[in-house]
Amino acid sequence: MSETRKKRQHRYDPASEEFQKEEFPFYWLARVHGRYSLAMEKALKKAGVDIPRWRILFILKEEGHSSISEIAEHAIAKLPTITKIVYRMKADGLVDTQTSAEDGRVTVVSLTEAGWNTITRIQEVTSALFRQSFKGMSEAQINRLNTMLETIFNNLPEH
Secondary structure (H helix, E strand, O other), X not given: OOHHHHHHHHOOOOOOOOOOHHXXXXXXXXXXXXXXXXXXXXXXXXXXXXXXXXXXXXXXXXXXXXXXXXXHHHHOOOHHHHHHHHXXXXXOOOEEEEEOOOOOOOEEEEEOHHHHHHHHHHHHHHHHHHHHHOOOOOHHHHHHXXXXXXXXXXXXXXX
């Protein structure tokens, strides 16, 4: 590897003398996540939900039903936190829970009609944000972005 190429790569490494925050991918990931979270909180407020509830609802929308531990895994959240949120959502009538027929230690979560109705409201209030976020990007670019982010995710340690 040439010396110039090595020097260019070092500017991404926070331990390097050549490091520049604007060249650090996690700088941009954190900024995108922060701005996205603020915009999502504002949009979701109109539907009467917050980001953790949105994540759970959309995990269940895609999966049909999931155990609390599967939801925690997909949401990248701690099991006790997801458990508390699921039971609050159950009290609000958004989800239902039942013991798994295969394993009595597992709680399975599914959407109620009110949960499905909430998903519809969420889609209505967040659609413009998603379109704006990816304005000017082709499907191929979005797919490439997802592939790169998945690679970074898989390279990071689990805990």
